Amino acid sequence: MKPEFDRNAQITVRPIGPDDWQDYRDFYKGLRDPHHYSGILSGKNPDDPATWQTLFDSTTGTGEFALFGMFDRDQMIGQTSIQFIRNKEETTALFAGSEMADDRRGERLVNKLYQARKEYLEAIGFQGKIVTTIPPGNSGSRAAAERNGFIDSGRTDEHGYCIYVPEDLGQNI
Numbered sequence: 001m002k003p004e005f006d007r008n009a010q011i012t013v014r015p016i017g018p019d020d021w022q023d024y025r026d027f028y029k030g031l032r033d034p035h036h037y038s039g040i041l042s043g044k045n046p047d048d049p050a051t052w053q054t055l056f057d058s059t060t061g062t063g064e065f066a067l068f069g070m071f072d073r074d075q076m077i078g079q080t081s082i083q084f085i086r087n088k089e090e091t092t093a094l095f096a097g098s099e100m101a102d103d104r105r106g107e108r109l110v111n112k113l114y115q116a117r118k119e120y121l122e123a124i125g126f127q128g129k130i131v132t133t134i135p136p137g138n139s140g141s142r143a144a145a146e147r148n149g150f151i152d153s154g155r156t157d158e159h160g161y162c163i164y165v166p167e168d169l170g171q172n173i
Contacts (some may be wrong), residue, residue, distance in 0.1 A: 077100065090128060
């Protein structure tokens with residue numbers, strides 16, 4: 001009898017920053033449709049650390065974002081972020097889009113990304129609203145949000161994305 005092997009046993013999620021630029025670059029280069037990657041670069045040299053330093057400075061360095069990488073041992077296989085939107089005296093944590101390596105899609109690993117973001121907010125004592133937005137028709141993202149305790153609020157954002165909120169908040173956002 002063969003021993004059982006859990007392919008996902010070595011998966012970790014952690015905050016990422018400037019020192020992770022090569023992992024971040026290589027992850028995006030490996031995607032079948034790296035639309036996000038080309039937007040980040042905007043004609044810049046992907047092999048220049050300064051390109052990535054600028055990215056991390058403009059996101060995590062401002063306190064407006066927290067970026068997370070999902071690693072299978074030492075290889076980045078996914079990423080996600082939280083954007084902190086500050087309006088007057090209120091802050092909302094937007095669970096921004098997650099990306100998975102093409103060969104790891106369908107394994108429900110995005111659940112670990114949801115969990116990591118929730119744990120991060122708990123660790124920093126976050127007290128504001130939490131939302132995620134999902135493009136209409138993206139059934140995979142909708143299912144992932146619902147598996148992780150989010151429900152459709154019935155509202156859309158300025159881009160036409162559906163706003164999902166934690167189930168315990170219901171429609172009261």
